[in-house]
Structures are given as structure tokens and as C-alpha cells.
Amino acid sequence: MKSAPRAPGTTRKLFALSLSIALAMSGVGIIIPVVPSHIGRLGLASASIEQVALHVSLLAASYAFMHLLLAPLWGRLSDSLGRQPLLAIGLVGFAVGQALCGLATSLLTLYAIRLGTGIFSAAIIPAAFAFVADTTSDEDRTRGMAQLSAAAGIGFVIGPAIGGLLGGIEPSVIGLPIADYSLPFFAAAACALLALLALRWLEEPRIPAAAQRPDRLAWTELARQIRLPLAVAMAGQVAVALFETTFVLHARTDLGMGLVEIGVVFMVCGLMMLIVQLGAVSRLARRFGEVHLASAALGLMGTSLALLALARGTATVFALVAAYGIGMGLLAPAVSALVSKRGDAHAGAALGLESGAKSLGQIAGPVLGGVLFGASVAVPFWLASGLLLGLAPIFAWSGRRTHEPPSGRAAKAKLAFGSQEAR
Numbered sequence: 001m002k003s004a005p006r007a008p009g010t011t012r013k014l015f016a017l018s019l020s021i022a023l024a025m026s027g028v029g030i031i032i033p034v035v036p037s038h039i040g041r042l043g044l045a046s047a048s049i050e051q052v053a054l055h056v057s058l059l060a061a062s063y064a065f066m067h068l069l070l071a072p073l074w075g076r077l078s079d080s081l082g083r084q085p086l087l088a089i090g091l092v093g094f095a096v097g098q099a100l101c102g103l104a105t106s107l108l109t110l111y112a113i114r115l116g117t118g119i120f121s122a123a124i125i126p127a128a129f130a131f132v133a134d135t136t137s138d139e140d141r142t143r144g145m146a147q148l149s150a151a152a153g154i155g156f157v158i159g160p161a162i163g164g165l166l167g168g169i170e171p172s173v174i175g176l177p178i179a180d181y182s183l184p185f186f187a188a189a190a191c192a193l194l195a196l197l198a199l200r201w202l203e204e205p206r207i208p209a210a211a212q213r214p215d216r217l218a219w220t221e222l223a224r225q226i227r228l229p230l231a232v233a234m235a236g237q238v239a240v241a242l243f244e245t246t247f248v249l250h251a252r253t254d255l256g257m258g259l260v261e262i263g264v265v266f267m268v269c270g271l272m273m274l275i276v277q278l279g280a281v282s283r284l285a286r287r288f289g290e291v292h293l294a295s296a297a298l299g300l301m302g303t304s305l306a307l308l309a310l311a312r313g314t315a316t317v318f319a320l321v322a323a324y325g326i327g328m329g330l331l332a333p334a335v336s337a338l339v340s341k342r343g344d345a346h347a348g349a350a351l352g353l354e355s356g357a358k359s360l361g362q363i364a365g366p367v368l369g370g371v372l373f374g375a376s377v378a379v380p381f382w383l384a385s386g387l388l389l390g391l392a393p394i395f396a397w398s399g400r401r402t403h404e405p406p407s408g409r410a411a412k413a414k415l416a417f418g419s420q421e422a423r
């Protein structure tokens with residue numbers, strides 16, 4: 001069964017959704033540069049760098065843990081209640097949480113607020129990607145996922161730059177009655193509210209009543225259908241988080257790079273990822289399929305990481321990081337598109353499980369990197385490389401024997417969406 005063509009107006013709606021996600025991810029990134037200073041102000045001013053780093057890691061882990069637990073449930077709710085309401089709930093909860101973090105007066109309060117923020121923000125990503133699944137054809141699915149992933153990446157790159165600038169401003173100088181380092185948290189809340197306003201250009205597809213009440217969900221059956229894509233999503237996130245946390249240490253201690261050079265390395269990685277997601281992913285997915293595209297991405301990422309552990313020349317490091325960024329750009333949208341297709345009527349729940357798997361990777365990656373880096377600089381890179389290279393042929397082989405069924409609910413949604421736009 002051939003998928004319905006892209007409905008008129010879909011491009012405009014995907015742009016509005018991408019804008020909303022870019023703003024939301026900017027809010028996530030804005031607070032990154034000031035979290036250590038904010039923690040110090042809340043009672044750890046005389047603490048060692050190691051103690052501050054521990055609390056930074058625990059705060060990030062607690063936030064990710066809420067996503068791990070609740071993203072599948074939020075995704076399931078979006079299947080029955082709709083994508084737009086869940087996006088709104090997530091953005092409002094995120095905005096309130098970030099503002100309260102800026103008002104926190106103790107470290108314990110900050111932990112509690114971060115947990116609460118994670119509960120609500122866990123709804124954003126599954127609902128957003130499920131909206132893409134609803135409003136794109138099977139052929140355009142990966143392109144839509146890539147566009148949304150690129151928007152999230154842009155927001156996450158811009159956010160820390162804004163946060164660094166705002167963190168250097170003393171609120172009293174500009175007449176704001178707030179504590180030092182609180183301004184970025186309020187800016188993050190403002191970004192979430194702007195993202196909420198962008199949702200006004202989104203409209204829920206008109207789905208028949210039967211489709212609004214999908215069959216009873218068996219979580220074990222759904223997990224079985226997407227178990228390999230979930231493993232790939234988690235492994236990819238482990239590799240990304242491990243790279244982000246250990247490369248900085250590797251670059252400073254073994255490669256002799258300064259902060260500016262390290263920043264350029266990450267900028268090159270992010271830039272290559274964005275270029276691939278905005279340009280090449282959809283064409284490659286149509287030619288080779290999501291499974292083989294993701295398998296190739298795993299191989300490219302794994303090879304790049306293995307060689308990075310041995311590289312010493314600056315030019316070689318930049319080339320390998322660029323290749324790693326290309327692999328990252330190919331992997332994420334291909335896996336998300338595949339998960340949404342296999343999820344069928346439960347696309348939101350399936351994408352929620354994927355978000356939870358990625359959260360588990362975000363928790364495990366830094367922990368593994370920090371523990372193994374003490375043994376040898378190469379071990380974290382080789383561990384991640386072995387994981388990715390081991391999964392690549394397994395995933396490619398699975399694509400040879402798996403036929404992707406047409407997405408019933410998504411097809412109904414797209415048809416209804418098209419008729420609504422035609423009117």
C-alpha cells in the first residue's frame with residue numbers, strides 16, 4: 001500500500017513545530033554554563049571542583065531519569081489525547097520549573113524542582129516526533145524527523161551561548177531583584193513560553209473516532225516490535241554522552257588543546273550533523289531504507305571513535321570528529337522514523353519508549369566514561385566503538401528479514417489532515 005502524498009500545509013506546520021522545538025531546546029541549553037555557579041551560590045561556595053561536578057552530574061541524571069520513567073507514558077497519552085495538548089503540558093511544566101530553579105534558595109529545593117521539571121518536560125519530545133509521524137508520508141517520514149532533530153540541535157547549540165552571556169550579567173546592575181546566576185533560568189522559561197506560542201500554528205489532524213481510540217496497548221508486545229531500534233537508540237546516546245564527557249578531558253590532557261580549540265571541535269561536530277540532517281538524510285533513506293542507513297551510521301560512528309582514541313594530530317582529530325558528526329546526523333532521524341512506523345497506531349508510545357531509551361543512554365554514558373577514563377584514555381572510546389560496531393551488522397541483518405507494515409493510524413491521520421487542509 002502506497003503512502004499518501006504530503007498534504008498541503010504540512011511544510012508550514014512542520015516549520016512551526018521545528019521553531020517550537022528549537023526554542024524549547026534553547027531553554028535547555030541556556031542553563032548549562034551557569035549550573036555550576038548556581039550550585040555554588042546555593043551553599044557550596046567553598047566546595048571542591050569534584051563536589052560541584054558531582055552535583056552537576058546528579059542533577060543532569062535526575063532530570064534524565066524522569067524522562068526514562070515517564071516519556072513512554074506521555075507518548076502513550078499523546079496517542080489518545082492528541083499531540084498538541086501534550087506539547088503544551090510539557091512546555092508549561094518546563095517553563096514553570098525553570099523559573100522556580102532560578103528562585104531556588106537551597107540545593108535540596110533545586111533537586112526537587114529539577115525532578116518536577118523532568119516529569120513534565122518528558123512529554124515534549126515524544127509528542128513532537130509523533131506529530132511528525134502523523135503528518136508525513138512513509139517516504140517523507142525520515143525527512144521530517146531529520147528536520148525536527150536539526151531544529152533541536154540548533155536550539156541546543158545556541159542556548160549555551162546565550163546562557164554564557166546572560167550568566168555574566170549582574171541582575172542588580174540592570175535593576176532586576178533576583179539572585180546572581182538566576183537570569184539564564186528565567187530566560188529558559190521565556191524560551192519555553194515562546195515555544196508555546198509557536199504551537200498556535202499547529203492543528204491536530206482530524207482523526208476518525210476509531211483511530212482516536214487505538215487498540216489496547218500491550219507494552220511488552222510494542223517493546224518486542226521495536227527492541228532493536230531501541231537498542232540502537234540507547235547505544236547511540238551512550239556513545240554521544242560518553243564522547244561529550246570524555247573528549248574534553250582527552251583533548252586537554254593528551255592532545256594539548258585549549259578551550260577555544262575544544263569549542264571549535266564541538267562546533268564542527270554539530271555543524272556536520274545539521275548539514276546532514278537538513279540535506280542528505282531524506283534522499284539516503286529513500287534509496288537505502290532506514291535500517292541500512294542507521295547501520296551505516298553506526299559503523300561510521302564506531303570507526304571514528306576507535307580512531308579518535310589513537311589520533312594525535314589536530315587535522316586528523318577534526319576529520320574524525322566531522323565523520324562522527326555525520327554519523328550522528330544520519331542515525332537519530334532514521335531510528336526515530338523506523339520506531340514510528342513499527343509503532344503503527346501507538347506511534348506516540350513507541351517514540352516515548354525511544355526517548356526513554358535515549359535517557360538511559362544519557363545516564364549511562366557519562367558514568368561509564370568517567371569510570372573508564374581513569375583506567376586508560378582509550379578505553380571509553382573503544383567501549384563505545386565496540387558497542388556501535390557490534391550492533392551495526394545485527395541491525396542491518398534485521399532489515400533483510402523485516403517488512404515494515406504501513407502505518408494505519410498515520411495513514412488515516414494524513415488523509416484526514418489532507419482533507420482538512422483542502423477545506
